[in-house]
Amino acid sequence: MACVSSSTAMAERISWYCTLLVALMLALSCCDPGEPSLAELGAVIRQKNRDLNRPCDEIYLVREGETLQTIGDKCGDPYIVEQNPHIHDPDDVFPGLVIKITPSNKR
Numbered sequence: 001m002a003c004v005s006s007s008t009a010m011a012e013r014i015s016w017y018c019t020l021l022v023a024l025m026l027a028l029s030c031c032d033p034g035e036p037s038l039a040e041l042g043a044v045i046r047q048k049n050r051d052l053n054r055p056c057d058e059i060y061l062v063r064e065g066e067t068l069q070t071i072g073d074k075c076g077d078p079y080i081v082e083q084n085p086h087i088h089d090p091d092d093v094f095p096g097l098v099i100k101i102t103p104s105n106k107r
Contacts, residue, residue: 056076057101066095068093071101076104077101080100084100
């Protein structure tokens with residue numbers, strides 16, 4: 001009889017562990033991993049603010065949405081085209097283009 005009660009107790013424990021595992025899986029499946037948390041959004045905003053306030057380096061990597069005019073205004077270099085002979089068309093600036101910046105005024 002003692003053998004039956006110990007196997008019943010073990011079956012109950014296994015049943016509870018399985019129940020907890022299923023409950024944990026349901027709780028985790030409710031969270032969409034594609035949506036960033038508020039802490040992650042805050043970190044992204046702080047990084048963007050640091051990038052905007054950072055002075056331009058001598059070698060500059062063009063980002064999406066930037067033009068030579070906006071880069072020149074931001075970095076204080078109105079002569080970007082003259083210093084970068086690989087830019088044949090000032091309107092043909094794309095993200096990832098590497099340009100040389102010589103700021104006339106340091107921010």
